[in-house]
Amino acid sequence: MSLRHLSPRLAGCCVLFVFAAGAAAQAPAERSLPPPVSTRDIVQPMLPAQLQDFGAYVDSARKTFDVPGIAVAIVKDGQVVMERGFGLREIGKPEPVDAHTLFAIASNTKAFTAAALQQLAEQGKLKMDDRVIDHLPWFRMSDPYVTHEMRIRDLLAHRSGLSLGAGDLLYWPPTSYTTKEVVERLRNVPIKNGFRSGYAYDNILFAVATLVIEQASGQSYADYVREHIFQPVGMDESLIDKTYLKPGMDVAVGHAKANFKDLEPVPPMAWLNDPGAGGIYASVHDLAKWMNVQLAGGVLPSRGADGKPVRLFSADSQQQMWSMLTPITIGKPPIPELAPLVPHFYGYGESWFLSDYRNQRLVWHTGGWPGMVSRVTLVPELHLGVVVLTNAESGAAFNAVTYRVLDAYLNTAQKTVAPLTDWVIVYDKAVKQGEARADDSLAKHEAARDKSSKPSLPLAQYAGTYRDPWYGDVIIGYENGKLRLRFSKTAQLIGTMTPWQHDSFVVRWDDRALNADAFVDFTLDMDGHIREMRMQPMSPLTDFSFDFQDLRLVPVAAGKPGTGED
Incomplete structure (x- = not known):
C-alpha cells in the first residue's frame, strides 16, 4: 500500500519523492470548479498572503493530476487556519468534498498504532524494548535470531530484514485470513536483509503490533483506539475501518486509473486483518485536532478537574516516536527541479518519517489505499501542520499541495518574499518522466519477446x-x-x-x-x-x-x- 517512487499508491512507504503511480498525467476530463466554501469548511483570516490564491492552486493540482476531490487542513500555533474541501466526492455525482468528508488515511494510521503502544508502556502494561515473544509467545519469524531479538519498538521501524512490502499479499488486496493467521504465516516470509541493518518498508509487522495492543490492553484494536485516542482528542468523525461506514455518510469514493489510463471509482476496502497498518477513515476536521495534539507534545485541549493540562501521551513518549531509529539513504531527485526537496537527513522513527526542508525539521507520513492517497506533515518548530487527503492515486497531488503550504509559511517565518515554486508544474514533469520510463520498460520486454515461440506443454x-x-x-x-x-x-x-x-x-x-x-x-x-x-x-x-x-x-x-x- 504505499507510496512508491515505486508506485502509485504510496501506501505509506513513501519515500520523499513519489511520482509514478498511476498518478497519470493523461489529459483529465474537464470538470467544473468546486462549489463555494460551505459552512462545513473553515478558512481563518490569518492565512498567509502567499496562500490567498490557494483554492485556485489546489484546483490546478486536481486538474493536472486528475483528482476528483481534495481536502486540506492547516493548523498553526494551536489554531485551525483552514479546513476545507475542493472538488467532488465521486466523479459524475454532485456531492462536494468538505472538511468533514471521510477518506481512508491508510498508512497514516501507523502513527495511531505507535501512540497506542506508547500509552500502554506508560501504563506499565509493556515496555517498548520488550521482546515480542514476551507478549506473543507463539510469534515466529523465519530466522530464529530475529524471532528472539525482535522488540516491540522494532515493529514500528521498518528495519526487520524483511524486503519491501514483504507479505503484503496476505492482506492486500483483502484476503480471508485473520490477523492471527497473517502473523502466524510470518514464519515462512523470507528475510532478505540483515536485522536492523537498513530500511525496507513493511506493513505486516503492524499486524503483529495490532495483536500486541490487543494482548496488553484486553481490548480489540478498534475499541482501544476509539476509547483511548479518538475520544480524548475529540475525533468524533473518525472510524477504524470501512465496516463502520453507513449509507448517507459524508465519505469520499476512491478512484483509480484502469490500465493506468481511465479514471474510475473503485469499491471501498476493509483491512480487517491488519488494521494497525492502515485501517482508519478520517476527515481533515478530525486530523487537524490530531496534528494539534502532536504539535503540543501530547497535550490535549481539555483540562482535568484540577485545571491542569491532560496528556494523550507524555513528552518522553513523543520524543521516542520522533527519534530516528532507521536511517534512509538519500537518493538523487529524478529531475533537477526537485533538488530543493532533497533533505540533509532522512529516516524513520516510530511510525513517522523524519527529514528536513529549508532548514526546518519535518515529521510526516503518507498513506496509500485503493483509490486514495494522503499526507500528514508537521513542522514542530513552527507549530505548523498540514494534512492533504485525496480520492485518487496521485502522490504528486498531495506533495504539490503540501509544499505550497510549507513554502508560504516558511517565507513568512524567514521574512522572505521569494515567489512560490509552482510544484504542480514540477511534479507534473516528474510524473510524465516516470511514466515514460515505465513505457520504455514494457517496450524492452516486448522487444525481447520471441513471438514465434510456444509453450512446452499443452x-x-x-x-x-x-x-x-x-x-x-x-x-x-x-x-x-x-x-x-x-x-x-x-x-x-x-x-x-x-x-x-x-x-x-x-x-x-x-x-x-x-x-x-x-x-x-x-x-x-x-x-x-x-x-x-x-x-x-x-x-x-x-x-x-x-x-x-x-x-x-x-x-x-x-x-x-x-x-x-x-
Whole structure:
C-alpha cells in the first residue's frame, strides 16, 4: 500500500519523492470548479498572503493530476487556519468534498498504532524494548535470531530484514485470513536483509503490533483506539475501518486509473486483518485536532478537574516516536527541479518519517489505499501542520499541495518574499518522466519477446494447484480453452493467463483498476514436469504491495489437500 517512487499508491512507504503511480498525467476530463466554501469548511483570516490564491492552486493540482476531490487542513500555533474541501466526492455525482468528508488515511494510521503502544508502556502494561515473544509467545519469524531479538519498538521501524512490502499479499488486496493467521504465516516470509541493518518498508509487522495492543490492553484494536485516542482528542468523525461506514455518510469514493489510463471509482476496502497498518477513515476536521495534539507534545485541549493540562501521551513518549531509529539513504531527485526537496537527513522513527526542508525539521507520513492517497506533515518548530487527503492515486497531488503550504509559511517565518515554486508544474514533469520510463520498460520486454515461440506443454497441463509457503494456494484452471489463475484467499486476484513466450505467460486481472498484471514463469524439470512457478509485476508502476516476486509456488501433488492452510 504505499507510496512508491515505486508506485502509485504510496501506501505509506513513501519515500520523499513519489511520482509514478498511476498518478497519470493523461489529459483529465474537464470538470467544473468546486462549489463555494460551505459552512462545513473553515478558512481563518490569518492565512498567509502567499496562500490567498490557494483554492485556485489546489484546483490546478486536481486538474493536472486528475483528482476528483481534495481536502486540506492547516493548523498553526494551536489554531485551525483552514479546513476545507475542493472538488467532488465521486466523479459524475454532485456531492462536494468538505472538511468533514471521510477518506481512508491508510498508512497514516501507523502513527495511531505507535501512540497506542506508547500509552500502554506508560501504563506499565509493556515496555517498548520488550521482546515480542514476551507478549506473543507463539510469534515466529523465519530466522530464529530475529524471532528472539525482535522488540516491540522494532515493529514500528521498518528495519526487520524483511524486503519491501514483504507479505503484503496476505492482506492486500483483502484476503480471508485473520490477523492471527497473517502473523502466524510470518514464519515462512523470507528475510532478505540483515536485522536492523537498513530500511525496507513493511506493513505486516503492524499486524503483529495490532495483536500486541490487543494482548496488553484486553481490548480489540478498534475499541482501544476509539476509547483511548479518538475520544480524548475529540475525533468524533473518525472510524477504524470501512465496516463502520453507513449509507448517507459524508465519505469520499476512491478512484483509480484502469490500465493506468481511465479514471474510475473503485469499491471501498476493509483491512480487517491488519488494521494497525492502515485501517482508519478520517476527515481533515478530525486530523487537524490530531496534528494539534502532536504539535503540543501530547497535550490535549481539555483540562482535568484540577485545571491542569491532560496528556494523550507524555513528552518522553513523543520524543521516542520522533527519534530516528532507521536511517534512509538519500537518493538523487529524478529531475533537477526537485533538488530543493532533497533533505540533509532522512529516516524513520516510530511510525513517522523524519527529514528536513529549508532548514526546518519535518515529521510526516503518507498513506496509500485503493483509490486514495494522503499526507500528514508537521513542522514542530513552527507549530505548523498540514494534512492533504485525496480520492485518487496521485502522490504528486498531495506533495504539490503540501509544499505550497510549507513554502508560504516558511517565507513568512524567514521574512522572505521569494515567489512560490509552482510544484504542480514540477511534479507534473516528474510524473510524465516516470511514466515514460515505465513505457520504455514494457517496450524492452516486448522487444525481447520471441513471438514465434510456444509453450512446452499443452495449456491444460499448466493447470493445477500451486503452493507458496507463506501465502498458500494459487490455483490455475483450464476453462473453455483458457487458463484462469486464482489466488485462493484473495477474491480480487482472478485473471486470464495468455502465453508470452516459451513457458512464460501474462496474467491480466479481471479487475483492471488493480494495475497489477504480472508475468508468470514456469520452470520444467528434465522430464518435462513443472517444477516451480514464479511471478513478477509487468509494470514498474505497479504498487509494491503486490509482492508477487516473493512467491515460490510449487505444484501440489494430486490428492493432497489444497486449502492453503499448510
